[in-house]
Amino acid sequence: MGAFDMLRIANTSLGMHQTWLDSLAHNISNANTITSTDEPAFQQQMVVASSREDGGVDVDRIELGDAEGQLQYAPDHPLADEDGMVRAPAMDMSVQMTSLIQAQRGFQASVQVTKTAQDSYSSALQIGRAQ
Numbered sequence: 001m002g003a004f005d006m007l008r009i010a011n012t013s014l015g016m017h018q019t020w021l022d023s024l025a026h027n028i029s030n031a032n033t034i035t036s037t038d039e040p041a042f043q044q045q046m047v048v049a050s051s052r053e054d055g056g057v058d059v060d061r062i063e064l065g066d067a068e069g070q071l072q073y074a075p076d077h078p079l080a081d082e083d084g085m086v087r088a089p090a091m092d093m094s095v096q097m098t099s100l101i102q103a104q105r106g107f108q109a110s111v112q113v114t115k116t117a118q119d120s121y122s123s124a125l126q127i128g129r130a131q
Helices: 005-029 093-130
Strands: 045-051 057-064 070-073 085-088
Touching: 005 045, 005 057, 005 093
Parallel strands: none
Antiparallel strands: 045 057, 070 085
16 A cells, blocks of 8 residues: 555545535435425435445445335325325435434544544654654
8 A cells, every 4th residue: 555545545435425425415405395296206315335446435326216205195285286195205314314424424534534644644754854
């Protein structure tokens, strides 16, 4: 492993975790999005990551949740059909919030690895200057 591999690997992790955080924020902000029954429901985004041969990680793809959503009875809603039904996203908020904590912790760990690597490289440069 080369001298800067730790920074490169941590950088790929930062990028993946940032994409994951962005997707979760998008999901959470649309948790209460209601559509009419003749339209698809809001589809949650799910980030799928894959490992790289060099030790890093990439966002492989973003999959979408169920467009069917959940039918809810809301006869007073302006988008309700003749039966009083609307379509809501099929998302579990506890899963979204748990994933948010995991993504935040992963991002924080990657930041710490980056900071530690930078400090180590800086110390090594200072040792070289002292001689």
